[in-house]
Amino acid sequence: xxxxxxxxxxxxxxxVLQGVDLHVKEGEIVSIVxxxxxxxxxxxxxxxxxxxxxxxxxRIGEVDVSRLKEKELADFRNKHIGFVFxxxxxxxxxxxxxxxxxxxxxxxxxxxxxxxxxxxILAYLNLTDRLHHxxxxxxxxxNQRVAVARxxxxxxxxxxxxxxxxxxxxxxKEELHQLFFDLREKFNQTFVIVTHDVSLSKLTDRxxxxxxxxxxxxxxx
Numbered sequence: 001x002x003x004x005x006x007x008x009x010x011x012x013x014x015x016v017l018q019g020v021d022l023h024v025k026e027g028e029i030v031s032i033v034x035x036x037x038x039x040x041x042x043x044x045x046x047x048x049x050x051x052x053x054x055x056x057x058x059r060i061g062e063v064d065v066s067r068l069k070e071k072e073l074a075d076f077r078n079k080h081i082g083f084v085f086x087x088x089x090x091x092x093x094x095x096x097x098x099x100x101x102x103x104x105x106x107x108x109x110x111x112x113x114x115x116x117x118x119x120x121i122l123a124y125l126n127l128t129d130r131l132h133h134x135x136x137x138x139x140x141x142x143n144q145r146v147a148v149a150r151x152x153x154x155x156x157x158x159x160x161x162x163x164x165x166x167x168x169x170x171x172x173k174e175e176l177h178q179l180f181f182d183l184r185e186k187f188n189q190t191f192v193i194v195t196h197d198v199s200l201s202k203l204t205d206r207x208x209x210x211x212x213x214x215x216x217x218x219x220x221x
Contacts, residue, residue, distance in 0.1 A: 001026040001158060001190050002047060007056035009042055016042050017053070018213040024158070027188040029180060031201040034210035040194045041162055043210070047192060048081050048160045049073045061157050078106050082151030086163035088143040090135045090150075096122060096142075097131045100149045107154055114153070121149040124186075125179070141172030148179060158190040165197055177203060 002024040009017040017039045024030050032040045045051045047058060049065050057066045060080060068076060082103075090099045097118045104114035122131060125145045135143050144164065151159050161180075165173040177200050183189040193204065201207050209216040 003059040005057050007053050010054050016213050020215055022208060024192055026190055027184060029184055029191045029204045030206050030208060031204040032194045032208045032210060033201050038210040039213040040210050044160050044162055044194050048083060049077045078103055079154050080157045082156035082159040084147050084151050084159060084161040084164045086166040088147035090143055090146060092135050095132045095134055096127060096146045099146055100153050103150060104153045117153055121152050125149055140168055141175060144176055158192060161193040163195055
């Protein structure tokens with residue numbers, strides 16, 4: 001599903017990623033852990049095509065995203081990659097169903113089809129009674145489930161999550177973690193999750209540990 005080889009990333013003179021190699025199989029749930037400054041979020045941004053590596057290759061499915069131009073990257077990102085962030089980043093002026101519809105509309109789906117797909121996912125996530133609520137009218141856990149629905153709306157190859165439960169209380173955190181595994185069970189969904197949450201990383205199929213821009217324990221790849 002994801003194959004990264006010899007990935008390097010510089011910010012000025014700072015060598016943030018120093019020859020990272022990794023692979024993630026389809027349907028796998030992988031966590032990336034390590035101290036602050038290890039390069040975890042930078043790696044996730046590169047895998048998500050939000051930034052470009054200075055060297056190395058990244059393949060998602062059959063596509064070498066390293067070779068795509070900006071417009072092609074934007075289109076690929078919209079159709080094949082879902083994102084979940086620590087703070088849900090929903091648009092406050094839109095309802096739950098409208099927030100979830102946005103990536104589908106960007107992908108060129110009709111409003112009718114986008115709305116139907118958004119309602120189906122929100123129903124699966126037990127949010128039917130929140131379809132027309134705005135973020136300010138929902139709890140943190142509900143908003144994060146809406147964010148997951150938004151990530152799923154275009155049937156992505158992979159969902160990339162950056163500290164997805166970092167802003168949630170224990171109850172909602174456990175519910176979100178279980179949701180990831182339920183989605184893998186139902187849709188064979190692939191997840192790559194950057195987290196400091198030990199309870200989450202222990203649940204994942206595999207833990208990739210980073211330090212100083214490198215992946216530790218390469219035999220675990």
